Amino acid sequence: MTLVTNIPYDNLEVGQQASLERTVEERDIQLFAAVSGDNNPVHLDAAFAAETMFKERIAHGMFSGALISAAIACRLPGPGTIYLGQQLKFTRPVKLGDTLTVQLEVLEKLPKGRVRLATRVFNQNQEQVVDGEAEVLAPRAEQTLNMPEMPMVTVG
């Protein structure tokens, strides 16, 4: 059982931060290919990827987008947040085995419960791999949720 408490609009402050870390595993690339439908060989075929400018397999760019969305939905502001928009700039490739850190920061509190967040992703060498901003509708009320179990998924 995992309890998660959100941060309602009134308790959000400009400069407030949250982060989420995740190492990119084989399983992640396989799952992202399956759910998105993007089975490009640069993601799935090591021999093919070795001949590209990346020299090795890379994660799907939008996998980082998925991590950003999870960080927003689970941590800042957390459950009850409504995702209004997201800008993403993919600045460097993400490789199998990279450890990504999603960093969120409250940039601005807008009228009607809306909030602008910085959404940056770094790799284990402190190189930025994604830059961007999100706009969300923050929850009005503080709420502690018992999060459902993660779905059981088997690859292969």
Next chain:
Amino acid sequence: MTLVTNIPYDNLEVGQQASLERTVEERDIQLFAAVSGDNNPVHLDAAFAAETMFKERIAHGMFSGALISAAIACRLPGPGTIYLGQQLKFTRPVKLGDTLTVQLEVLEKLPKGRVRLATRVFNQNQEQVVDGEAEVLAPRAEQTLNMPEMPMVTVG
């Protein structure tokens, strides 16, 4: 075996379109929760979702982002494309069973192989659920790839 031919920069024309259709299944929501780490009950718990403003379970917003990225990577311009950036506006909720159509359109050919694409997603009622734009580096050369098999994934 699926052969996919990309559309290199020189062959892209403003106004050129491509689309991709996908019905949102239980499996998609479970997989997206697993790969993103977002296990919010609004996506996974029907009883909880019934009490929200959405009245029923909704798909993760970034699932539509994943479909857009797949449409770009597999269809327009297709394999060899490098994803530089994406803007997304989530304009309506996506529900289990909705049939989404991702519509891509070449908006502008920029210098140095870059291309600006409209990335719009509609549901089966022709209601727009996502609006946005992508910027990509189009492939230089036409290439026909034998796409790898989709990863085998079992849910539950």
